[in-house]
Amino acid sequence: MASHRFRVVSGSENEAFCSKRAKICLGVFLGLLVLVAVAVVLGILLGRRSPKHQQWDGKGSTANFREIVLGRCYTYTQLVHPELSTDCRKIEKAFINAFISKDPCSATEEDYVPLLKLGDQTVPCDKTVFWSKTKELAHQYTWVQREMFTLENTLLGYIADDLSWCGDADSSEINHESCPSRRNCSSNFVSVFWNLLSKRFAENACGMVQVLLNGSISNAFDKNSTFGRVEVHSLQPTKVHTLQAWVVQDIGKTPRDTCSGSSLNDLKLILSRRNIKFTCQENYR
Numbered sequence: 001m002a003s004h005r006f007r008v009v010s011g012s013e014n015e016a017f018c019s020k021r022a023k024i025c026l027g028v029f030l031g032l033l034v035l036v037a038v039a040v041v042l043g044i045l046l047g048r049r050s051p052k053h054q055q056w057d058g059k060g061s062t063a064n065f066r067e068i069v070l071g072r073c074y075t076y077t078q079l080v081h082p083e084l085s086t087d088c089r090k091i092e093k094a095f096i097n098a099f100i101s102k103d104p105c106s107a108t109e110e111d112y113v114p115l116l117k118l119g120d121q122t123v124p125c126d127k128t129v130f131w132s133k134t135k136e137l138a139h140q141y142t143w144v145q146r147e148m149f150t151l152e153n154t155l156l157g158y159i160a161d162d163l164s165w166c167g168d169a170d171s172s173e174i175n176h177e178s179c180p181s182r183r184n185c186s187s188n189f190v191s192v193f194w195n196l197l198s199k200r201f202a203e204n205a206c207g208m209v210q211v212l213l214n215g216s217i218s219n220a221f222d223k224n225s226t227f228g229r230v231e232v233h234s235l236q237p238t239k240v241h242t243l244q245a246w247v248v249q250d251i252g253k254t255p256r257d258t259c260s261g262s263s264l265n266d267l268k269l270i271l272s273r274r275n276i277k278f279t280c281q282e283n284y285r
């Protein structure tokens with residue numbers, strides 16, 4: 001009896017105590033829950049505001065970059081120029097290693113040296129074609145004249161044509177969100193790549209080289225283009241004797257520049273200083 005009573009009393013005391021404690025427990029629990037919920041919401045909001053990658057001005061790396069590089073390399077070495085034997089897996093690796101885990105604004109030519117070694121290729125004399133604002137036409141031309149080469153008809157130019165790529169210093173992943181544009185920094189990996197590849201392409205040219213220029217724009221020869229900024233100055237007078245320019249006029253459009261225009265005169269001057277013969281012809285298409 002006594003023990004029963006004791007049990008009841010102690011039970012009711014326990015109940016009263018526990019329900020008080022339960023309220024405190026519940027209060028603390030709910031408080032924690034609210035805190036956690038607030039933290040989660042804040043985390044999501046802040047996470048959205050400052051994503052893992054910086055927001056650059058240019059578009060992010062091309063989707064499936066690795067696969068495209070590898071696929072294009074195989075297409076080129078198996079179908080387009082089967083005489084060129086290259087290890088495409090090594091090319092893919094060297095390309096990725098050039099920019100992965102690096103600050104996308106601090107690209108240097110050295111980053112691409114291993115890739116350029118693997119992609120080394122000789123273009124025969126008299127077969128080099130440069131273009132400026134005439135890319136599509138130039139590629140139609142080399143598609144028909146299979147022995148001619150624009151930069152994009154060489155292995156590395158073919159692989160990288162129209163792609164974009166960059167990484168991140170704090171991550172070993174390809175950045176598909178955004179990459180620095182030229183406005184963000186001139187030493188971005190895409191610009192450094194094309195400048196270097198264009199320079200090598202022009203340095204290796206020999207014999208008579210050609211350039212397709214656009215007569216439908218006022219500066220057919222643009223000193224700021226890759227051709228005007230890099231390629232013209234990289235031609236080797238010991239190897240290149242003549243530069244043949246074609247000023248291409250679009251039929252139905254008013255010609256805005258010609259062989260006798262001031263921009264072509266600038267080109268003529270640059271070449272005469274460099275002891276390279278210059279010829280120019282206009283062409284309609």
Ligand SMILES: *[C@@H]1O[C@H](CO)[C@@H](O)[C@H](O)[C@H]1NC(C)=O
Nearest residue numbers: 054055056057058181183184
């Ligand atoms: C890149 O350039 C754009 C436009 O100039 C600018 O808004 C953006 O903040 C730049 N990004 C970085 C990370 O500097």
Ligand SMILES: *[C@@H]1O[C@H](CO)[C@@H](O)[C@H](O)[C@H]1NC(C)=O
Nearest residue numbers: 133134135137214216248250
């Ligand atoms: C010349 O430039 C204009 C304007 O960018 C373009 O529409 C045209 O196709 C170009 N011409 C050639 C021959 O590429």
Ligand SMILES: *[C@@H]1O[C@H](CO)[C@@H](O)[C@H](O)[C@H]1NC(C)=O
Nearest residue numbers: 186219221222223224225229
């Ligand atoms: C060429 O580039 C320089 C420096 O980037 C710039 O100041 C100049 O205005 C540009 N010229 C043309 C014709 O675009």
